[in-house]
Amino acid sequence: MKELTNEILNNLYVCMVRIRLFEENAGKLQENGKIPGALHMYVGEEAIAAGVMAHLSDQDQITSTHRGHGHLLAKGGEMDKMYAELFGKVTGYNKGKGGSMHISNLEVGMLGANGIVGAGLPIAVGAAFSNKFRKTDRVAIAFFGDGASNEGAFHEAANLAAVLKLPVVFVCENNGYGEFTPQAQHQAITDVADRAAGYGMPGVVVDGMEVIAVYEAAGEAIDRARKGEGPTLLECKTYRFYDHSGVRGMGFNYRTEAEVERWKKRDPLDLFKQHLLDQELMTEADAAALADSIRQEVEAAIEFAENSPDPDLSTLLEDVYTN
Amino acid sequence: MADANTQDKREIPYVMAINEGVHQIMQELDDTFLLGEDVAGVGGVFGTYRGVLDKFGPERAIDTPISEKGIVGLAVGAAATGLRPMVDIMFMDFLGVCMDEITNQMAKMRYMFGGAATLPITVMTMGGAGMSMAAQHSQSLEAWLIHLPGLKVVMPSTPYDAKGLLIAAVKDDNPVIVIFNKLSLGIKGEVPEESYEVPLGKARIAREGTDLTIVALGRMVYEALNAAEQLAELGINTEIVDPRTLQPFDTDTVIQSVKKTHKAMVVHEAVRFGGMGGEIAAQIQELAFDYLDAPVARIGAPFSPVPFNPGLEQAYMPNAEKIVAQAKELLDR
Numbered sequence: 001m002k003e004l005t006n007e008i009l010n011n012l013y014v015c016m017v018r019i020r021l022f023e024e025n026a027g028k029l030q031e032n033g034k035i036p037g038a039l040h041m042y043v044g045e046e047a048i049a050a051g052v053m054a055h056l057s058d059q060d061q062i063t064s065t066h067r068g069h070g071h072l073l074a075k076g077g078e079m080d081k082m083y084a085e086l087f088g089k090v091t092g093y094n095k096g097k098g099g100s101m102h103i104s105n106l107e108v109g110m111l112g113a114n115g116i117v118g119a120g121l122p123i124a125v126g127a128a129f130s131n132k133f134r135k136t137d138r139v140a141i142a143f144f145g146d147g148a149s150n151e152g153a154f155h156e157a158a159n160l161a162a163v164l165k166l167p168v169v170f171v172c173e174n175n176g177y178g179e180f181t182p183q184a185q186h187q188a189i190t191d192v193a194d195r196a197a198g199y200g201m202p203g204v205v206v207d208g209m210e211v212i213a214v215y216e217a218a219g220e221a222i223d224r225a226r227k228g229e230g231p232t233l234l235e236c237k238t239y240r241f242y243d244h245s246g247v248r249g250m251g252f253n254y255r256t257e258a259e260v261e262r263w264k265k266r267d268p269l270d271l272f273k274q275h276l277l278d279q280e281l282m283t284e285a286d287a288a289a290l291a292d293s294i295r296q297e298v299e300a301a302i303e304f305a306e307n308s309p310d311p312d313l314s315t316l317l318e319d320v321y322t323n
Numbered sequence: 324m325a326d327a328n329t330q331d332k333r334e335i336p337y338v339m340a341i342n343e344g345v346h347q348i349m350q351e352l353d354d355t356f357l358l359g360e361d362v363a364g365v366g367g368v369f370g371t372y373r374g375v376l377d378k379f380g381p382e383r384a385i386d387t388p389i390s391e392k393g394i395v396g397l398a399v400g401a402a403a404t405g406l407r408p409m410v411d412i413m414f415m416d417f418l419g420v421c422m423d424e425i426t427n428q429m430a431k432m433r434y435m436f437g438g439a440a441t442l443p444i445t446v447m448t449m450g451g452a453g454m455s456m457a458a459q460h461s462q463s464l465e466a467w468l469i470h471l472p473g474l475k476v477v478m479p480s481t482p483y484d485a486k487g488l489l490i491a492a493v494k495d496d497n498p499v500i501v502i503f504n505k506l507s508l509g510i511k512g513e514v515p516e517e518s519y520e521v522p523l524g525k526a527r528i529a530r531e532g533t534d535l536t537i538v539a540l541g542r543m544v545y546e547a548l549n550a551a552e553q554l555a556e557l558g559i560n561t562e563i564v565d566p567r568t569l570q571p572f573d574t575d576t577v578i579q580s581v582k583k584t585h586k587a588m589v590v591h592e593a594v595r596f597g598g599m600g601g602e603i604a605a606q607i608q609e610l611a612f613d614y615l616d617a618p619v620a621r622i623g624a625p626f627s628p629v630p631f632n633p634g635l636e637q638a639y640m641p642n643a644e645k646i647v648a649q650a651k652e653l654l655d656r
Contacts, residue, residue, distance in 0.1 A: 102436065104435075112432065119396070125393065125400060130405060156393035319438035321433070322497055
């Protein structure tokens with residue numbers, strides 16, 4: 001595992017702030033009617049994407065979930081092409097054909113957000129198969145939620161990866177809800193990582209609000225995969241500060257304000273910022289300057305997206321097949 | 324030593340044609356691998372993959388757990404990262420287990436990603452009734468697949484087409500589902516020894532005729548050929564079109580035939596209601612309405628699961644006798 005240098009700490013923080021500001025603005029744009037369709041945002045879960053992706057290069061692959069913007073940003077996605085995709089513009093990563101739920105960029109190894117819960121796991125296993133087939137030390141990461149751990153795809157992917165000893169890490173972002181159903185009502189276990197034992201792989205639980213903890217646990221699992229020792233199930237306990245979809249969602253009364261506020265006291269960005277301040281690795285002024293510069297990046301990216309053209313209607317049937 | 328002339332006329336069974344195609348395409352393309360349940364160690368339960376493990380080794384011939392979602396999902400991820408997976412779904416009925424991977428992942432990824440993903444996946448599977456395998460090992464579910472933009476679907480009837488379509492499917496950069504037929508495994512036919520492709524999307528005239536066009540899918544081509552011999556005795560000269568590829572469908576060849584014969588019948592083993600015959604009949608009436616002397620006839624299985632009892636199963640399946648009876652009605656004989 002790469003030693004946790006000050007440079008890496010700084011990069012982790014930048015990554016988390018970029019995700020937070022991207023998502024906050026995406027939420028506003030959706031509320032203003034500028035982004036069509038559903039939008040599942042990553043606010044509250046930033047430490048996981050940042051901590052895992054810090055170990056990866058463009059050659060490593062990930063598969064994502066409904067909640068994929070943070071994963072793509074951390075994997076090297078550019079804000080302008082991402083906003084353009086959320087707007088459905090032709091300049092977006094998917095030429096406006098996929099939107100938020102299918103956002104992808106194969107060039108940086110991001111094999112797509114996915115509209116089907118759990119479907120990314122077997123696909124990541126396939127990417128890991130490629131890595132082994134080609135005798136590389138690349139790894140594939142499958143992000144998924146507590147809800148997805150009840151899908152058959154999770155179980156088949158876990159078993160297949162373990163028995164074929166493939167270089168994949170299954171990263172569970174346990175935010176306590178499968179859509180609107182609390183974990184206690186959708187599975188009879190507390191730790192999704194317990195399921196690893198059933199497949200003969202290590203299961204690790206980590207505080208998903210602490211980016212350094214995620215970084216360290218992910219580093220061990222990824223090292224293990226790169227060395228050919230097989231998959232790991234890494235469960236990160238986290239929380240989504242926004243609703244399942246949208247900022248305020250559909251107004252369902254399924255969790256209390258008190259619960260949300262309790263989790264917000266453990267905001268991963270606040271926790272990490274305080275750590276960096278305490279360690280004198282950053283000043284308030286540094287943090288403010290960084291936020292300003294990222295705000296400018298966000299504004300420029302939104303402007304790019306707004307000014308980009310819609311796909312021409314003649315592209316409707318393009319890319320169904322390749323010739 | 325056989326000379327070139329006898330080699331051309333070499334006849335081998337359908338199962339051996341598939342096996343030879345698998346070997347030759349894996350030899351030719353080193354980014355291919357074979358994945359599925361019992362495909363390596365025992366060479367496939369139908370024998371279609373015999374010898375592949377010995378020839379290509381365990382890195383390219385992989386036995387998986389019984390895990391269809393995992394198999395097809397793995398293929399999607401492997402293809403998206405540059406490999407050319409050949410996966411086996413032992414019985415077509417098992418597609419139900421991995422239908423998300425087929426429908427929502429494999430078929431759509433390229434489009435959803437704005438053309439960024441290329442998925443050269445071949446899914447080989449075995450359809451059809453006639454072996455008392457009952458309701459969950461005997462279906463013809465091609466209608467599920469032809470309805471999905473992004474997929475190509477082929478259904479070879481002859482040994483020649485089984486090998487040639489398989490090789491073309493693997494070389495194609497789109498996901499292709501190859502539906503073989505289990506009752507055809509022993510049927511012999513001419514198959515060249517060398518590697519060759521039967522182009523996807525091109526139908527074949529299995530028999531030329533002037534009085535009636537029968538579009539027959541998969542093994543039903545043989546039933547139609549048998550029926551045509553009986554009809555010939557009644558002075559009815561039947562033309563048989565074997566589409567070979569169901570998606571994309573070679574509408575032109577069918578329409579040209581119907582314009583010549585003025586009468587059309589579609590025969591498939593799948594349940595008639597909602598089967599591909601409805602689509603073909605609709606295309607014929609859209610494009611050749613003025614040429615038709617009678618409504619397009621459709622023969623398929625009745626609206627029932629496939630029964631186990633051999634007698635019931637025979638009653639269930641379309642066959643030459645049913646085709647002859649329907650043809651007589653159509654031609655008012």
